[in-house]
Amino acid sequence: MNNVEAGSAEAGGAPAVRVVIVDDHAIFRSGLKADLDARVTVVGEAGTVEQAMAVIAQTSPEVVLLDVHLPGGLGGGGREVIAGSAALLGSTRFLALSVSDAAEDVVSVIRAGARGYVTKSISGAEITDAVLRVAGGDAVFSPRLAGFVLDAFGTAPANIADDELDRLSARELEVMRLIARGYSYKEVAKELFISIKTVETHVSAVLRKLQLSSRHELTKWAAERRLL
Amino acid sequence: MTTAITRPPLVRSSDRVIAGVCAGLAAHLGWPVRMVRIGMVVAALAGGAGLAFYAWLWIMVPTADENAKRNARRPASPIAPAVSAPGLPLPPDCGSGPVPAAAAFPAAGPLPGAPLHGMAPGTGPGAAGGLTGGTNGAEAATAPWFRVRGMPYGKEVLLGAGLLLAGGILIARMVGVDVPLGTLIPVAAILGGAAIAWIQLDETRRAGLLDKTKADQAGGWARLAAGLALVVAGVLVMVSGSGSWEQTWLALLASVAVLGGVALVLLPWGLKFWRDLEAERAGRVRATERAEIAAHLHDSVLQTLALIQRRSGNENDVLRLARAQERELRGWLYRDPGKEAGQLSDRIRAAAAEVEDSLGNAVDVVSVGDTAMTARHEALVQASREAMVNASRHGGGTVSVYLEVADGGAEVYVKDRGPGFDPASVPEDRMGVRESIVGRMNRHGGTAVISSSPDGTEVRLKLPSDAADNGEGKS
Incomplete structure (x- = not known):
């Protein structure tokens, strides 16, 4: 001690x-x-x-x-x-x-x-x-976790009609992709011309969606990988 | 040695009229099936001896499938594959045989999984094939008229023969011959019921071997119940000795009460026995799994640990060995059995592993989506590999690779954190970037963009899907 x-x-x-x-x-x-x-x-x-x-x-x-x-x-x-x-x-x-x-x-x-x-x-x-x-x-995302998120939510951006929890927005997708490519938060911010705080907000939003979403495809994805 | 014929094992044949006993016996003894069957019928007429013998064999002799399964499940021994190898002549004296065989196959020892798998094809299909082949041949050559199995309605014909027999007996009675119907009917009921129940047992066994489809489970239960009812009725009539309903009912009540009491007493034993059996089976499955895992760990992890201990002086080697072993173990532990091998992501991963092994820097691959390989994807893999080699060589740290496959096409990003370089200033003679990456991608209808900064370099490869630029990609 x-x-x-x-x-x-x-x-x-x-x-x-x-x-x-x-x-x-x-x-x-x-x-x-x-x-x-x-x-x-x-x-x-x-x-x-x-x-x-x-x-x-x-x-x-x-x-x-x-x-x-x-x-x-x-x-x-x-x-x-x-x-x-x-x-x-x-x-x-x-x-x-x-x-x-x-x-x-x-x-x-x-x-x-x-x-x-x-x-x-x-x-x-x-x-x-x-x-x-x-x-x-x-939230802290490793490239691999970002890869899983993209895999689970799909790589197509959300429509207006979709439930907010069910898909990633275009911006969140961009952030996830860059993290999956090995970018640090700082590099993501620089690449997208946004502040680090904004990057963190996006990542937290994705984390919330990952935790709360009961989206059909996420459930299917999880079931295929025996998560549920 | 000359008299020792290698007999096929005594199993019930799948080529059968009732239970395959005669065909199996014939194959085992090397006699024609027809002779065995006729002999059995004659023996049956001689006071029912043949019937008793047939029933006894039916109960005691396993089917060919069961036999194969039992052999496959026999605990693995290092000498098993050597002894049961089809090419080896089976010596009549088994005591002397296996010893030199064991000495000749010492390598089988440390791999407990291998003999187990090797055992099943060695004995199962071989034995079964030889058996059915033998019976078929014998039948075709000697007894064309006896091929009930080959006829489209074998069972119906058998049933018809039974009915004819019954009719004949009735006619004989009318003519005046004294037939003891009082004993014949119950005996026939018992035999028929037992046959129905046992045939059902055979079929559930076979279904259990093939797969657990419970398609005609209800039908099976109905047949079992019918068989039981016939046997019970037959026994009752036989024991009570008369057709009087009151006596029969009384006997039925008494026997049900006795059976209930016996069942009550024996139930705990039965349950315990069943549970022990289940536990033992589960234990055996676990032991098999354990053996497989042990074999794999021995071949991979233990070997690597030994290598690491011997090379502990060279930090680079140790790191490389550890990475390679980690990758191998991960691949083994987390492989997705449902996924086909040889997809694009597998190839990218393999390329990354190769680069990692040859240059020593870690190459992390993250992939989203996947697709089957085509010639164009081959170019993408080659270009990616070249980019990884460059990133690992010049970046000097961990290389991040990201593969994304979507409807629009496949994209690969290779990123390092090296000091960076100016792509425009790469000399013409440097084939790596210009030819192997950019040129190759362009030739196959894709694009390659290299962006470099003091924080690192990223190569972005994009290959649109075939539908997007049909024909153009091949030019």
């Missing part, structure tokens, strides 16, 4: 973001802890579904870095942790972290309420950025 003090002291004016790391591999947890920079403090760790729910309830962190696959509980893994911490969903945000890039894993944890998804091969600086972005209320 020493580094907790050091972390918050170093951060100076802006308090460090309080994070809980949930992953069943201790080696990965310690490696990730070492990789995160001083803008983030790790206030707790957990290796199973039960531990995770207990630690999250106890520390109420701002962000939980959550592995999709976890032992314990009813076998639901990360999804179960999010469901079990539903009372905290207003203040605690979840960022899914996984080695798996299977659509069913990623999309199911997003639909359970995670604010973003990154792969474990991501660098320490990138993961810190992602944590800060999620703590700020934004």
